[in-house]
Amino acid sequence: MDSGEREIPVEQAWLIAANVVRWRRYGEGGQELRPGTKSYRGGSKVYVIQSYAGTGHEQLTTIGRGRHTGTYITIDMSTRNLHTFRAVPVHSPTVLRLCEEADVGGCWTNREDAEELAARLGPLAAEYRTTNWATPHPTPCRCQECLTLSRG
Known part of the structure; x- marks a missing residue:
């Protein structure tokens, strides 16, 4: 680094990280x-x-690396397609x-608020996955619930 360049301080905010389900019913x-x-x-x-609209949380706005391009994208997606919610610092x-830039809210400024919502989203996502389909699982099934049950 030259003496003329200044180092930009890295900001930190709290977001909820989650993983996309490996297999989803369709x-x-x-x-x-x-x-x-x-x-x-x-x-x-x-x-x-963080979303200020509605409290049902059936849809969440997410930021992640896209399947096809590998660049970051921002999209709304069904909560049932996510699992393992946790609060993480983002740099x-x-x-x-x-x-x-998202119009839906923003980042959390403290860890406690992010952890509280992450704790609520986990059971909600599992509930949305089970209530979305009124039929039994296919055989063999590799959906999130069946994969979780086979590990335990």
Whole structure:
């Protein structure tokens, strides 16, 4: 670094990180399985942006690396397609910029608020996954619930 350049301090904000389900139920009665989602690969880490609209949380605004381009994208997606919600400090300038540019809210300024919502979103996502399909799981099934049950 030259003496003429100044180092830009890295900002920090709190976001909720989650992972995209590896397999999701799809199609007639949920009997087909698809890897990940149309926009994200299964297992991808995404960041959930704070949303002020509504309290149902069926849809969340996320920032993550897109399936096809590998660049960061901001999209709304179903909560049922996410799991393992946790509060994390974010230092990435790109993620922080996209968070500020989003019209839905922004980043959390303290850890406690992010942790509180992350704790609520985990059970909500599991509930949305089970209530979305009224039919039994296909055999064999690799959806998030079945994968979780086979590990325990």
